Amino acid sequence: MLLEGKNLGFRYGRDAWIFRGMDIALKQGEVVGLVGPSGCGKTTLGRLIAGYELPHEGSVQLNGSPPAKKGFHPVQLVFQHPEKAVNPRWPMHRMLNEGWQPDADLLRSLGIEKEWLQRWPNELSGGELQRFCIARALGPETRFLIADEMTTMLDAITQAQIWHAVLDIAKERNLGVLVISHERKLIQRLCSRVIEWNGETERSTG
Secondary structure, eight states: OEEEEEEEEEOSTTSOOSEEEEEEEEETTOEEEEEOOTTSSHHHHHHHHHTSSOOSEEEEEETTBOOOSSSSOSEEEEOSOGGGSSOTTSOHHHHHTTTOOOOHHHHHHTTOOGGGGGSOGGGSOHHHHHHHHHHHHOOTTOOEEEEESTTTTSOHHHHHHHHHHHHHHHHHHTOEEEEEESOHHHHHHHOSEEEEEOSSOEEEEO
């Protein structure tokens, strides 16, 4: 399966364009990095690709067609701040089962302890909470994972643990992964291909 953004353009209201003419492509089984400075539109691009926003120009396609509007979306986005992606009034087991019910093997591979399922979001650390957000995104219909600064706020050990688990799962399931970050060392370590972008121009390496 091929995920493509073609000639994408986006702006808020009548403000200046955040970007225009952006092309990006990601194949299943491929780990691609998108690196650029803060404010260049990386997060907005990730939201467009995952269907959270609609482009003002261009289109997002899966194998040449627009993604279906109903059912579990095959492109899932994991945000930088996990506390903003969960309902603080739901215990973790309810949050996790919102769209589908992850199996014990997936939870174990992501380092999620069974006892955490009964806790509330404010009872978990940022790293623990992000593991739940990743598990929720890795549904049986997921084909692409967009990781938007997914571990930026975490310590180095937790970052390494989470990325090791995610890349193992991606390889096992043949998922395409887009790693969005401003950390070039992280991108170079994880990705086989890197897109360097400043919101106006982009250059692929790898």
